[in-house]
Structures are given as C-alpha cells and as structure tokens.
Amino acid sequence: MAVESPDERRGFLKLMTAGLGAITAALAVVPGLGFLAGPLTRPGGRSSGSGNPLRVAAERDVKPNRPLRVTAVGPHEDAWLRLDRVTLGSAWLVRTTEDGPIRAFSTVCPHLGCVVDFEESTGKFNCPCHTSAFDLDGRCLSGPSPRGLDELETHVESREVLVRYQRFRVGASKREPIG
C-alpha cells in the first residue's frame, strides 16, 4: 500500500472542505431561489377581479361619440389580502349612434400601461405618456402602441351597463389576458 504524503492528504481535505461548503450553501440557496421564483410557476397569481360583470354606468349616460370614462370597482384578491371593494381599473364606454350598441375599452394603453385620455377636440383617444392615438373603434392610429385598445366584454341589463373588467399583457402585439 502506497504511503500518501501529508500534502497529498491535505489536497483531498481541501477538496472535501470546499465540497461540504458548497453543499451547505446549496441548502440555503436552492430553496431560496425556488421561493423567489414562485411567481414564475404560480398560475395567474390570484389577482384582479372575480371575472364577474360589474355595474359601471347608466345606459342613458353614454352619449354618441362622447366616450364616458367609468371605474370598475369590485372584489380583489392580492397575495394574502382579500378586499371587497377595490378600484380594479377603468374603461371607456363608447357608442357611435343614439341608442346604438355600447362598446367598452380598457383605458390601459397596450404600449406600456399608462391610462389613455379622450381628447374632445380631435375625437381621439390619446396616451399622455408616449403619444399613441386611437379612434373610437379602439384602432391604433399613430404612436408606439403595438395594438389597438383592448375591448372588454360588456352588456346592458335593466338600463345599466355592465363590464367584465380584465387586464391584458401590455407591450405585445397579441392580446393576452393576465390575472
């Protein structure tokens, strides 16, 4: 049996020490990273409204070619919080003729998520952040927005307008609901 020199044995010891250190570190780091990356795997992340239609306005208040901005208030779950009445977001209600159908567009600009305004002088929706413009059908006329305004499901029930509020991924040309 060959006799190992003390230095050779120390080399093995060093390797073992480093290995043990790495294992110890991994014990903390691996679960830690998993914890941190939770939002990547957890579906949806229990956010945003319950998906139920929310009352937002009286039908007669939506005048032709005068979009009306309404606020969607509803229940909201956020991490450990469960709130009954929270402002979820807002929508533009649009009709182009008297007594015509009402359409609802999310006010979230599909570009970077700012809130679009309606400019009466031009009759267009404008984003104040990066100057995207949209017509009353929600089509993008100019500016950096990759798609038109996101339409929301809406219907009229006993003279009240109901909107199903939803958020969509911004910055993408394809409409993709989130939350």
Added chain:
Amino acid sequence: MSAGGTPKKSRLREWLADRIGLEALGETIRAGQVPGGASLWHTLGSVAAGLFVLEAVTGVFLATAYTPSATGAWASVAFIQDQLTLGWFVRGLHSFGSSALIVVAGLHLLQVFLFGAYRRPRELNWMVGLVMFGVVAVFALSGYLLPWDQKGYWAKVVEATITGSAPVVGPSAQRMIQGGATFGTLTLTRAYALHAMALPAVLTGLLAFHIYLFRRHGYTPKWSLSTEEAAARAVPTWPDQAFRNAVVGLLAWGVVAVAVIARHGAPLESPADPASSYLARPEWYALPLFQLRMFFEGPLEIVATMVIPGIVTALAFALPFLDRGASNRPGDRRRVLAAATLGLAAVTALGVTALAKDARDPAYAKARADEKLRGEVARQLALKGVHPDGNVFRNDPMFHAREIWDERCAGCHGLAGMGGEKGPDLKDYNSRAWIRGFLANPDGPLYMGPAKIEKGMRAVDATAEEQEALVEFLYAETGAADADTAKAARGKDLLSPKDCDTCHDIDGEGENDGPNLKGRGTAKWVAAVIADAGHPLLFTDRNKMPKFSNKLTPAEIEDMTKFVLGLKGR
C-alpha cells in the same frame, strides 16, 4: 499596584490595543499618502460613501414606521410625513439624499474618468465602481415605488413593462419583479426586501472591496505631474485629505438638509390608483432614457430601452482596455474624451428636451395641478387614520354619504337612472334642468311618477316664458347664487294665476297639501326632508319616504344633505 504607574486611560488603551491591534490599524491609516497633494477632486469618493451612510441611517429610521403592503404602504408613509415627529425631515433626507448620492457618484465617476484613474492597474476598481453605480440606480428605482403613491406606482408600471419587452427572458423577469401576473402587494414586499436588505448588503460588500482596491493602488495624481513631482508633493491622507473630505461631506449633507427644509420634505402624491389617468414621468435621472424612447417606435423600441443603454454600459466597462493613450494627459486620450463629451452632451440634451417639452405642455401642467390637489386632499384625510383596506378616501364625508346612499337611499331613488325606482331620480337635483323637467311632468319616470302618489301634482300649464320664470323662481329659492332675481320675481307673481298657491304656500309657515316652497332646495330644506319628509310643512301625509331622523345621526344627515346638493352638475 498603580503607584507611579501609567495613568488609567492609557492603560485601557493599551489593553484594547493588545486585543484589537489598534496600533496596526492606526499605522495603516497614518501610512496613507496623497501623491501630488490633497485636493478637492479627491473628496468625491468619500462624499459619496458618506451619503450612502446617510441613506442607511435614515433608511433604518424610516423602516421603524413603514409597512410594505398595498393597503398599508401609502398610509404609513403619509403617517411618517405628516404625523411622526420630524418624520418629514428624516424622509426628506432619505429621498433628497438619494438624488444627491446619484449626483456625487456621477461626479466621482467623471473625476476618475478625467484623471485617467481607471487605467492600469486600476481597471478592476473602475468596473467595481460601475457596478456600484448600477446598484445605486436599482436602489433608487426600488425605493421610488415604496410609498405606493401615484408617482412611484406608475413609474414602476412602465419600468416593469419595459423589462417585460426584453426578448426571451422579458416576461419571466417582469413576473419576478411584480411577484405575479399583475401589480400588487408582492410587488411591494419584493421591492422592499431588495431595497432594505439585499441591496444594502451588496453595496456594503462592494464598497469594502472598492476601498480595499483603492488603498492598494492609491490616489491617481493630476495628469500634469510626473511621478517624481507627485511623490515630492505627497502629503499624508490623515489629516490633510481627510479634512477636505469632511468639509465637502458636511457641505453635501448640508445642501440636502437645506433642500429638505426649503421644500418641507419630499413630495408624497395621492395613493396609487390603477384607474386614474396619471401622467407617468420617471425621476429626473431617468428622463434622458425616457426621451430616447420617443425616437424609436414599435419593434424598434427595444433599441432605446435595451440596445443603446446596453452598448453604452458595455463601452463603459471596456473603457480601461479601449483607452490606449500613452499617459493620463488629456492630449494623449483625445478619442475617449471626445466620445465621452459627446455622450454626456447627448444625455443632457435628451434630459433637457424632456423637461422643456413638459414645461410647454398645458395638459402636463393641468395633470400636475390635479394630482397636487388630490394628494393634498388624501393627506388631509389620512390625518383621521386610514381604514385597513387602505382606502383613505373613505374618510371623505362624501364617501361615507355615498355608502349611506347605496344602503338606505338607492333602494328608492335613482342616480342617473341607476338605482331604485320609487322616488325621484336626484341626479342634477336643483339644477334648472331638473326643476324644468319636474314642472313639465311631475309624474314623469324620473320625478314623482315612481312614487305613485294619488292626486299628486299636475303638470304646470304655462307658456314657455312663464315656465322659465317659474323655474327661475324655484331655482332662486334653492339659494343659487347665479339666479336671475328679476325673472324669479316674475315667476313668483305667477304662482297665484297658475294655481300653484292652491297647494303650495311660500311663507315658510303655512301648512298645505304640497310642500311650503320657502327655501325649497336649500340645505336646511333638504335636511328637513331627509329627517322627516312627512312634516306638515313638507309632503304631509301623502309622503311615502321613511323618516330618517331616528336612523341617521345629525352629522350624517348633514353629510347626506351635502351629498344630495352636490349632485347638481354631475
């Protein structure tokens, strides 16, 4: 034992020195030299480090009163700002101090660049410095969100979205920042953990390494001095350079403190509201990037958000290897100096353009004024204490009134067609249009019709001109300041010819079939209706509205009155 021995103080000193090795430490400090002499130029690094200490200390104080949650963050910051002793001052130091840190760190970077102090053998320390600058930027971006006010919220929404637009890893990175698919409490807890725990540890470690490398390689003297000249003029760091560091350091803290006092602390806007139309603008140091994005649209946007900043960062890291000048003299480094000057000019131009554009824009000014007002109202309301759901506007008497309305009034009264159908719709109540509509058709669907009162009021039969005069008379009775008194007087004269006085008295005393019209629609009158609409001076025994004097407190009736009167013009 101590007879004739050393004094007590120095014995303690000796005891400590033996155990800590103070002597060696003192030696190290005293051994530091500044070749070429002490200079104000050399103060910047230590001033930046000092500002980091200011941030750390004030940050710990702030953390003692801060709550990182979507419902509690804004309320806790408003509490710090407006109620805690010196809270506005400590928060102001922390906020303005961060801007000062960015400025001083930037100047330090510039000085190191000018002096050529990034060149061999200090390449690595230049890079460490750049990483530290990046860490400071992440510090600022994460701290900006923590108050969960409009400004921080919307800036972060835009940043998260920009992150999400990066190829391949973008969407995952965005989810990691947000702590989920959308913004919420986890966005805040993550930013807080990063800002208050992870980054301080990282920056402290980097700073220690930065100082270690700096001590190893020493100061870089001004380019005009030869090595021999610099050595000849060398002075000890302690106290020659240290004194200058202390002076400029105190000056920097002083400037921050004066700015805090002059502006009474850092701004706090109204709570984050995802439904509001907020004009998002980044903090001043990010404005050049904001403006740069304006030049690239659609798929090219990534050029402004990632490609150009990426190239600039890579060039900065590679600078020590790109600069092949023979010496530190500017004459030998013309190319890098020219490139950097050009870059700085471009950044400045972009920032100034962004500021100038907003300064010219009336819509921007209006949005800022609106937000200022909203913020002041919110902070005023927060003084009463914020409800656990975080909605400070609950403290608004009108918010409470609206809740009472929804609970007790909306069952019968409509508001713009929404709500119950047993009493008059009160939208725009007391306006000329409402009164006109009432007189023309008292039993109409939006007026008394739904109440189905037997033998109620008949429609007024009058010419258009007479009708208007009657409207003006009733409008004047509400106490409206813009009523036409002459016209109202003509209306009053018509009460008898038009048979109004059969049912209505106007003296405030006579009890008749219909309400006495004196002061109809004033706050006092509306409050009386809410309290007891069946009073003989009001709707008498035909009334169908419940009595509220025993259901609402006098203060609540007052709030409801304000609410109803506030419906005019809505």
